[in-house]
Structures are given as C-alpha cells and as structure tokens.
Amino acid sequence: MIEFKKINKIYNTGDVETRVLKDISFKIDKGEFVAITGPSGSGKSTMMHIIGALDTPTNGKYFLDGHDVSKFTDDELADIRKDKIGFVFQSFNLLPRATVLRNVILPLIYSEIKPEQREEMAKKALFAAGLPEDRWNHLSNQLSGGQMQRVAIARALVNNPSLILADEPTGNLDTSTGEIVLNTFRELNRKDGHTIVLITHEADVAAYADRIIYLRDGVIINK
Amino acid sequence: MLLTDLAQETYLAIKSNKVRSSLTILGIVIGIGSVIAMISIGKGTQKSIESSIQSIGSNLIIVSPSFQRNVGSSVSAGRGSAQTLTIDDAEAIANKVSGIKSIASDISKRYQITSKSKNTNTQVVGTETAYATVRNVTIDLGNFITDQDYKAQSKVAVLGPTTRDDLFGENVNPVGQKIKINKIEFKVVGVTKSKGGSGMNNQDDMVYIPLTAAKAYLSGDKYLSTISIESTDSNNLTIVQNQVSELLLDRHKIINADQADFQIMNQADIVATASSVTGTFTMLLAAIAGISLVVGGIGIMNMMLTNVTERTREIGLRKAIGAKRDDISNQFLAESIMLTFIGGVLGVALGWSVAQLISKLANISTDVSMDSVLLAFGVSALIGIVFGYYPAKRAAKLNPIDALRYE
Ligand SMILES: Nc1ncnc2c1ncn2[C@@H]1O[C@H](COP(=O)(O)OP(=O)(O)OP(=O)(O)O)[C@@H](O)[C@H]1O
Ligand SMILES: [Mg+2]
Numbered sequence: 001m002i003e004f005k006k007i008n009k010i011y012n013t014g015d016v017e018t019r020v021l022k023d024i025s026f027k028i029d030k031g032e033f034v035a036i037t038g039p040s041g042s043g044k045s046t047m048m049h050i051i052g053a054l055d056t057p058t059n060g061k062y063f064l065d066g067h068d069v070s071k072f073t074d075d076e077l078a079d080i081r082k083d084k085i086g087f088v089f090q091s092f093n094l095l096p097r098a099t100v101l102r103n104v105i106l107p108l109i110y111s112e113i114k115p116e117q118r119e120e121m122a123k124k125a126l127f128a129a130g131l132p133e134d135r136w137n138h139l140s141n142q143l144s145g146g147q148m149q150r151v152a153i154a155r156a157l158v159n160n161p162s163l164i165l166a167d168e169p170t171g172n173l174d175t176s177t178g179e180i181v182l183n184t185f186r187e188l189n190r191k192d193g194h195t196i197v198l199i200t201h202e203a204d205v206a207a208y209a210d211r212i213i214y215l216r217d218g219v220i221i222n223k
Numbered sequence: 224m225l226l227t228d229l230a231q232e233t234y235l236a237i238k239s240n241k242v243r244s245s246l247t248i249l250g251i252v253i254g255i256g257s258v259i260a261m262i263s264i265g266k267g268t269q270k271s272i273e274s275s276i277q278s279i280g281s282n283l284i285i286v287s288p289s290f291q292r293n294v295g296s297s298v299s300a301g302r303g304s305a306q307t308l309t310i311d312d313a314e315a316i317a318n319k320v321s322g323i324k325s326i327a328s329d330i331s332k333r334y335q336i337t338s339k340s341k342n343t344n345t346q347v348v349g350t351e352t353a354y355a356t357v358r359n360v361t362i363d364l365g366n367f368i369t370d371q372d373y374k375a376q377s378k379v380a381v382l383g384p385t386t387r388d389d390l391f392g393e394n395v396n397p398v399g400q401k402i403k404i405n406k407i408e409f410k411v412v413g414v415t416k417s418k419g420g421s422g423m424n425n426q427d428d429m430v431y432i433p434l435t436a437a438k439a440y441l442s443g444d445k446y447l448s449t450i451s452i453e454s455t456d457s458n459n460l461t462i463v464q465n466q467v468s469e470l471l472l473d474r475h476k477i478i479n480a481d482q483a484d485f486q487i488m489n490q491a492d493i494v495a496t497a498s499s500v501t502g503t504f505t506m507l508l509a510a511i512a513g514i515s516l517v518v519g520g521i522g523i524m525n526m527m528l529t530n531v532t533e534r535t536r537e538i539g540l541r542k543a544i545g546a547k548r549d550d551i552s553n554q555f556l557a558e559s560i561m562l563t564f565i566g567g568v569l570g571v572a573l574g575w576s577v578a579q580l581i582s583k584l585a586n587i588s589t590d591v592s593m594d595s596v597l598l599a600f601g602v603s604a605l606i607g608i609v610f611g612y613y614p615a616k617r618a619a620k621l622n623p624i625d626a627l628r629y630e
Pocket of ligand 2: 044045046
C-alpha cells in the first residue's frame with residue numbers, strides 16, 4: 001500500500017541546507033499496524049507528512065496504492081487525503097466553536113457526501129472512536145483532552161479511509177487515557193482492517209503496533 | 224463542496240465573529256447608504272428642476288439680450304445684463320413672425336421691497352397681461368396685471384405666494400395693501416398660485432408689476448430683460464425660433480449669426496442644459512459617497528486578512544482533511560461577499576430612510592430609483608469580490624503543514 005523509494009527531504013533555510021530524510025526506502029502493506037519511532041528531530045513528523053500526502057519529497061518516489069504521489073499537484077494531493085487518509089494530530093486540531101458532530105462531519109463536506117447520509121456516518125465514527133453519546137452535541141472546546149482525541153479519531157475515521165496516520169496521538173494524554181486511545185487504534189486495525197501508522201517517541205506506545213520502524217537522523221536503522 | 228455547505232460555513236464563520244462582522248458590515252452600510260442617499264438627492268433635484276422648467280410655460284421660447292461677441296472671441300458674456308432688446312423688437316416679433324400664440328416682454332431686476340413691518344429682496348418682473356398665459360402664472364387672489372394697468376402705468380403689484388408670506392405672513396390676503404418697491408409705493412392687486420420649486424429657481428418668490436410702470440419708475444430705460452414667446456405648437460418651436468433669430472439679426476444689423484447680441488433658448492434646450500448640469504451634480508455627489516464605499520471595502524479586506532491569519536490552523540486542518548485550494552478560497556470569498564451583501568441590503572434601507580428624512584426635514588426632493596438600488600447592489604457585490612479576493616487567495620495558498628504548525 002505504501003512504498004518509499006529513496007526518499008529525500010531537504011529544507012533550505014537561508015544558506016543552510018537541512019537534509020531531514022536521507023534515502024529512505026520501506027514498504028507498509030495493507031492492514032498493517034506500524035509504529036514509527038525515534039528521537040526528537042529524527043524526521044518522524046516529516047515522514048508522516050509525506051506518507052499523508054500533506055507534503056512532497058524533495059526527491060525519490062512515493063507510491064500510494066500504486067500511484068506515484070511524489071509528483072502530484074496540490075489539488076491532486078488534496079484528493080488523495082480526502083479519499084484515502086485520515087489524520088489524528090497530537091494537538092487534535094478541532095474547530096473550537098463547532099459541535100462534536102459538526103467537527104466529525106467536516107471531512108464529509110469536502111467529499112460531497114449527501115447531507116442526509118452525513119450524520120449517520122459521523123455517528124458511526126463517533127461510536128467506533130468510543131465517545132459517549134451524551135457528548136455528541138457539546139462544543140468541542142467543552143471536552144476533556146481524552147474526549148477531544150476521540151473526536152479527532154472519529155473525524156479521521158468518518159470517510160472510512162484505508163490509511164490512518166496518527167502523530168503522537170497520546171502525547172497530550174495521561175497514561176490510562178492514552179491506553180484507551182491506543183486500544184481503539186488496535187481495535188480499528190483488527191476489526192475493520194484499517195492500515196494504521198502511529199508516530200511516537202515512546203517505546204511502550206510503539207509496542208502496541210505489530211511492527212516498529214526506527215528512525216534516527218533521517219535514516220531507518222532497524223526494520 | 225456543495226453550495227449549501229458553503230452557505231452554512233459562511234453563516235457559522237460570520238456568526239462566530241459577531242462584533243467584528245457587524246463593524247465591517249457597518250462600513251459597507253454607510254458606504255452604500257450614502258451612495259443611495261446622494262444619488263436620490265441628485266435625481267430628486269433633477270426632477271424638481273425639470274418640473275419647474277415645465278412650470279414656466281409650455282412651448283416656450285425665451286429671447287434674452289447678450290453682449291455681442293467679437294469675431295474670433297469665444298468668450299460669451301453673461302446674458303441678461305446686456306441692453307440690446309427693446310419693446311420695438313418685441314412688437315416686431317409679434318407682428319412679423321408666424322406661429323406665435325402669445326408673446327410677453329419683461330423688465331426684471333431684484334429690488335428691496337417693504338411692507339409696513341417687513342422687508343425682502345426679490346425679483347420684480349415688469350411685464351404685460353399675456354405674461355400670465357405664456358409663463359403659466361395662475362392667480363390665487365385678486366387679479367393679474369390688466370391691459371388697463373399696462374396702459375395707465377398703474378403702480379400695482381401682484382405677489383408670488385412666497386413673497387406674500389415674507390411681507391404679510393402666511394395665508395394673509397394682502398389685496399388692497401401697500402408695498403414699497405425701491406421706495407416707490409405700489410398697491411397689491413393679486414397673489415399668484417404656488418408653482419413649487421425652491422432656492423434660486425423659486426418661481427413663487429416674485430413680484431409682478433406693469434412693464435410700463437417698471438420702465439417709468441424703476442429702470443428708467445427702454446431695454447427688456449426677456450421676451451417670452453409661446454408657439455402655437457410644440458412642432459414649430461424651432462421654426463419660430465429661427466424666424467425670431469433672423470428678424471432680430473436683421474433689425475440689429477448683424478450679418479454673422481455667431482455675433483448675435485441676443486440669445487434664444489427654447490424649453491427643450493433649457494431642460495437639456497439643466498439635466499446635464501444636475502447629472503454632473505449627481506455624479507459628483509455619488510463620487511463623494513463612493514469614497515466611503517471604498518473605505519468600507521478596505522474594511523472588509525482588513526477583516527478578511529485578520530480572519531485568514533487567525534484561522535490559519537483551521538485552514539491547515541481543512542486542507543489536511545481534503546479541502547482543495549478552491550474550497551478554501553471560495554469559503555473566504557463567500558464570507559466577504561456575504562458581508563457586503565448584508566451591508567448592501569441594510570445600506571439600501573438606510574439610504575432610503577435618509578432620503579425620506581432629508582426630503583421631510585430639509586424640504587429637498589429626493590428620488591430613490593431602482594437603478595441606484597441595483598447599482599448599489601452591484602457595487603457592493605463587486606467590492607466583496609475585489610476586496611475579498613486577495614485574502615481568499617492568500618488563505619488558499621497556505622501550505623497545510625506550515626498552517627497546522629502556526630501558533
Ligand atoms: N519547515 C522546515 N524548515 C526547516 N527545517 C525543518 C522544517 N520542518 C522540519 N525541519 C527540521 O527537520 C527535522 C525533523 O523534524 P520533524 O518534525 O520531522 O522531527 P520529529 O522526528 O517529528 O521530532 P519530534 O519527535 O520532536 O516531533 C528537525 O531538525 C527540524 O528542525
Ligand atoms: Mg514530530
């Protein structure tokens with residue numbers, strides 16, 4: 001499903017050239033639950049952005065479901081994100097003044113899903129993400145951190161994407177809430193067959209995955 | 224993105240920023256409102272001037288004196304002050320030109336006029352009986368100047384209603400009272416009906432006396448201010464006008480018509496001239512009001528740019544979940560168009576109310592036309608697009624990663 005072939009990401013800040021990803025090649029199959037881990041600054045988030053079609057590599061080839069995404073335009077990348085990918089961000093990124101339901105429905109308006117079907121889909125996703133029903137009409141800034149993360153997960157699920165990317169999804173949560181969230185991911189992977197890529201720098205979080213990719217200084221050191 | 228979604232997003236965005244949205248809308252409301260009000264004043268003035276021109280008579284041709292123009296000089300001296308038209312000219316016109324229904328000469332000048340307790344400065348028209356028919360003057364009280372008054376050089380005066388109000392008070396019957404024009408005593412014999420109109424054009428602020436009396440006691444010479452001619456038909460206005468012109472050129476021994484020492488205008492000319500003047504006046508008013516509209520537009524742009532900055536993370540998120548560039552730019556564009564649209568609706572209402580208020584309080588006639596309402600809507604929508612375009616493009620171009628990282 002995902003294949004990196006000699007991917008490089010180079011940032012030019014002023015005169016300095018920062019090579020964040022160096023000739024990275026790997027594959028992730030459909031239905032896998034993979035953790036990408038490594039020390040801070042090793043390039044995990046950068047890699048996730050490329051996997052998630054939010055960014056393109058400086059050079060190298062990236063195949064997503066057989067398409068070479070590395071050459072796509074902005075709008076083509078937006079289509080890929082819309083159809084295939086669900087993001088869960090460390091800082092949730094919910095719309096604060098909108099209700100939980102509205103937040104979860106948001107991706108559907110860009111996929112032109114008929115308004116009648118949206119609420120049904122959003123409720124299914126919220127159910128899968130395990131957010132209690134009595135919170136569905138709250139404003140998202142009236143929720144606890146754990147609840148916000150569940151809304152974010154539900155939003156990532158709502159389009160039924162084949163790939164779910166989570167960047168430090170437990171970073172802002174306490175250990176027990178984090179465990180619940182991680183179990184939710186595992187559940188989604190086992191039951192519904194979503195491919196899940198989890199980014200973390202904590203070994204015990206990475207342990208939830210079936211496979212771990214270690215990254216250090218922009219290089220994979222162990223598959 | 225469906226249109227209904229766009230509308231809902233727009234509604235939510237405007238609602239979540241009530242104070243800022245309202246202030247921005249206010250800018251547009253004031254801009255559109257003043258454009259509507261100003262145009263309505265301009266149009267109203269134009270209408271009232273046109274109708275007051277119509278009220279001075281129908282199928283009217285007015286001959287007035289002017290300084291003779293020298294060959295090669297393109298400067299025209301002011302008309303009216305020259306002394307080139309005489310009663311003989313008027314008689315010749317009456318006798319020799321065909322197609323004339325009636326004709327009346329006048330000697331007009333402003334004088335100080337006093338009654339027992341009050342005084343005013345107004346236009347005194349020394350004229351003859353036919354003036355009433357030619358210039359559409361109708362009598363309210365008493366009678367107009369008679370042929371008898373004309374022949375006898377009687378010191379009698381007919382007052383316009385405004386002059387009567389000024390000298391004797393409103394609705395007082397002054398017939399039989401005495402007034403002094405330039406210290407000479409005249410007896411009031413009548414009051415004319417109101418013609419409407421205001422300002423310098425006020426047809427109601429007049430005093431009519433026999434031409435012979437004006438000549439004998441006031442001006443002291445034989446020169447006329449105007450000769451008013453009513454043609455038999457609106458179709459022969461130009462024919463009569465040409466005959467009068469030829470006759471006068473001949474009488475004044477002028478070969479080149481460009482050097483004529485008189486001016487002839489017919490009613491159509493006067494209406495056209497006045498319309499073009501008031502048209503310019505309307506444009507000027509609208510342009511001044513337009514400036515506030517531009518300021519309102521800049522307000523929109525300012526708000527939208529602030530919005531884009533404030534909502535950078537939201538934009539990043541929307542892009543991450545699949546929004547295309549157009550989805551983002553449409554959303555911001557829709558927001559600014561919605562603001563200007565609301566501003567446009569309220570602005571039209573405000574402009575209309577202001578126009579009503581002005582015509583009530585200041586007694587200036589106003590006319591809110593459908594054109595100006597449509598124009599205002601068009602302009603406000605355009606402002607929404609023009610001033611919303613740049614912020615919207617800026618939002619659409621944001622890189623999703625940078626946007627998500629924005630603090
Ligand atoms: N836009 C950018 N311009 C320049 N350098 C950048 C940019 N984005 C990231 N970097 C650099 O790339 C390197 C990797 O960043 P990245 O965010 O991928 O690290 P990470 O592995 O996710 O770290 P953490 O665990 O702290 O989140 C860092 O050294 C960072 O300074
Ligand atoms: Mg990171």
